[in-house]
Amino acid sequence: MQLFRISNIVQRIAEAIESVINVDVTIIDNKLNRIAATGLYTENIGARINDKSVFAYALKSGESFIIENPRIHKACSRCEKKESCREFAQVCCPIKVNGTIIGVIGLIAFDEKQKASILSNKHNLLEFLSRMADLLATKLIEKKKSEEIKLLIGELEVLFDSIDRGLMLVDAEGNVLHYNSKAIEILGKEHIDNINKITRHFDIKNIVSKKLNIRNKEFYHSINGNNFRIVYSVKPIEVNGKIVRLVITLNKINEIINVVNDVTGASMEMNFDDIIGESISIKMVKDYAKKAARSSSTVLIQGESGTGKELFARAIHFYSDRRKYPFIPINCAAIPENLLESELFGYEEGAFTGAKKGGKTGKFELANKGTIFLDEIGDMPLHLQTKLLRVLQENMIERVGGKRFIPIDVRIIAATNKNLEKRVEEGEFRDDLYYRLNVIPLYIPPLRERIDDIPILAYKFLNKFNYKLGKNISHISEEVLQFFKNYDWPGNVRELENIIEYAVNMASSNCISINDLPNRIKNKHVKNMAADDIIISIQDLEKREISKAIRKFGRTKKGIEEAAKVLGISRATIYRKLKKYSI
Numbered sequence: 001m002q003l004f005r006i007s008n009i010v011q012r013i014a015e016a017i018e019s020v021i022n023v024d025v026t027i028i029d030n031k032l033n034r035i036a037a038t039g040l041y042t043e044n045i046g047a048r049i050n051d052k053s054v055f056a057y058a059l060k061s062g063e064s065f066i067i068e069n070p071r072i073h074k075a076c077s078r079c080e081k082k083e084s085c086r087e088f089a090q091v092c093c094p095i096k097v098n099g100t101i102i103g104v105i106g107l108i109a110f111d112e113k114q115k116a117s118i119l120s121n122k123h124n125l126l127e128f129l130s131r132m133a134d135l136l137a138t139k140l141i142e143k144k145k146s147e148e149i150k151l152l153i154g155e156l157e158v159l160f161d162s163i164d165r166g167l168m169l170v171d172a173e174g175n176v177l178h179y180n181s182k183a184i185e186i187l188g189k190e191h192i193d194n195i196n197k198i199t200r201h202f203d204i205k206n207i208v209s210k211k212l213n214i215r216n217k218e219f220y221h222s223i224n225g226n227n228f229r230i231v232y233s234v235k236p237i238e239v240n241g242k243i244v245r246l247v248i249t250l251n252k253i254n255e256i257i258n259v260v261n262d263v264t265g266a267s268m269e270m271n272f273d274d275i276i277g278e279s280i281s282i283k284m285v286k287d288y289a290k291k292a293a294r295s296s297s298t299v300l301i302q303g304e305s306g307t308g309k310e311l312f313a314r315a316i317h318f319y320s321d322r323r324k325y326p327f328i329p330i331n332c333a334a335i336p337e338n339l340l341e342s343e344l345f346g347y348e349e350g351a352f353t354g355a356k357k358g359g360k361t362g363k364f365e366l367a368n369k370g371t372i373f374l375d376e377i378g379d380m381p382l383h384l385q386t387k388l389l390r391v392l393q394e395n396m397i398e399r400v401g402g403k404r405f406i407p408i409d410v411r412i413i414a415a416t417n418k419n420l421e422k423r424v425e426e427g428e429f430r431d432d433l434y435y436r437l438n439v440i441p442l443y444i445p446p447l448r449e450r451i452d453d454i455p456i457l458a459y460k461f462l463n464k465f466n467y468k469l470g471k472n473i474s475h476i477s478e479e480v481l482q483f484f485k486n487y488d489w490p491g492n493v494r495e496l497e498n499i500i501e502y503a504v505n506m507a508s509s510n511c512i513s514i515n516d517l518p519n520r521i522k523n524k525h526v527k528n529m530a531a532d533d534i535i536i537s538i539q540d541l542e543k544r545e546i547s548k549a550i551r552k553f554g555r556t557k558k559g560i561e562e563a564a565k566v567l568g569i570s571r572a573t574i575y576r577k578l579k580k581y582s583i
């Protein structure tokens, strides 16, 4: 700590001491710089004092002392000016902060009268100087503390302003004391002159009296006639058991929605190249879907389960102008009927028993400016179909228990594996909604109608699961591929993917064979074997028959011998084949 930082105060204290004692005063710092002086040495303020002087001695000793006989006193022993010294007496009193010497107060008598004044009351004089030294030390500590506080305030101001949320500091009466630039951005510049009015949304009285912590509530706010929903939280600051301040954080709902979508991966990117298939039919659907992506009309995707309807919906979204906004999928059949409405449209706080505090944002709002994918639309209950139709007609949604309409800009892609026209005929699906949804119809053919795609898809999934499971299987046997082409694929591409995952787990050689497939598939294969038109390679046949025999007779030496006998091959041959096919 350096005395020069409070040099004004040091000088004032030096003058005060002089006016009380009538003796010249010099105050030096721990570097022997004269910080303050009165009388003869005033003009030497700022100059350095010799390091063999009495002051240097005082700094080193750390004790208070009085020199009654200059030149003879031991403090003068090293002084180079001792012979020419004009001083009659001197007093030194160190200034200490937490035990560290930071300077010295010195009194210098230049005549007998001043000397007498010093010597007449030695004890009280030293006591007085030590008080003055303490006063200087306290002033220096205060200065340091106030500089630290200034720095802290500066740091907090920068921090306050760099936070990407609106912040307001409010007193217990609701007066806004501070706000950051993000708060101005959220609330709108024109509201800043009347910022105290904003606090009426927060019920400050209640928060203060009940010491409440409020999390993620909403209020509606209007800027230039446009309505926004702002989400706020309030944290009280308590001092001695009383709430004295409140910190209010503000966020625009849209910004929160974007964060949620980013974090949950709602917008997992997908494009048309990720849709595998070289068959003419799939190529045609892709071309058609690319055209659909350019418009913002509603698309209805129809196709059996697992044909890739969601894949197409995602690819359309990421090929469209909405690609920077969320893609929000919702499966209308997977959510219980009583929850579906609030999932889709959200609800206000207190809308029903068990409703979450602060309400809930629905998928339509989450998808704002993006695309909502309504999967299994055929299973949507009739009363919600009516509500959905209104959304399509008016581009507005109403939260459950809400009193106002919220404008939305969402593209709808719906999908179903049901025959929707039939459901319309049966009265299970509103015909007006069907026509509204079916503006751009897209039909995805089942796998059995594009068998040329099966090997490509099978190898694509083989690579995927090799990577995922750390395997290195390079082939799928001809017998398996042939069987796949004849299989009916009720679960389409999803089923094919699952079967390959199973087989990659089970295969012990570098080729997937019939034996590696799940039992329910193998059984179907056995039945198919009866069909004359299926041709199986000799190798696959050999492998299958050897496996069958081993399963029947066992892997013991005796079992293998028995199997060789039944198969009509030698013992050496069966061992060789077992190794070859990794059975």
Ligand SMILES: Nc1ncnc2c1ncn2[C@@H]1O[C@H](COP(=O)(O)OP(=O)(O)OP(=O)(O)O)[C@@H](O)[C@H]1O
Pocket (backbone or CB within 6 Å): 274, 275, 276, 277, 303, 304, 305, 306, 307, 308, 309, 310, 311, 312, 375, 417, 493, 494, 497
């Ligand atoms: N052409 C394809 N290329 C690559 N993977 C595909 C293809 N078609 C479907 N898949 C995969 O098959 C699985 C099922 O696809 P998706 O969920 O899109 O089908 P869906 O028709 O929406 O099914 P559901 O009717 O059950 O909702 C996914 O893992 C998907 O990645």
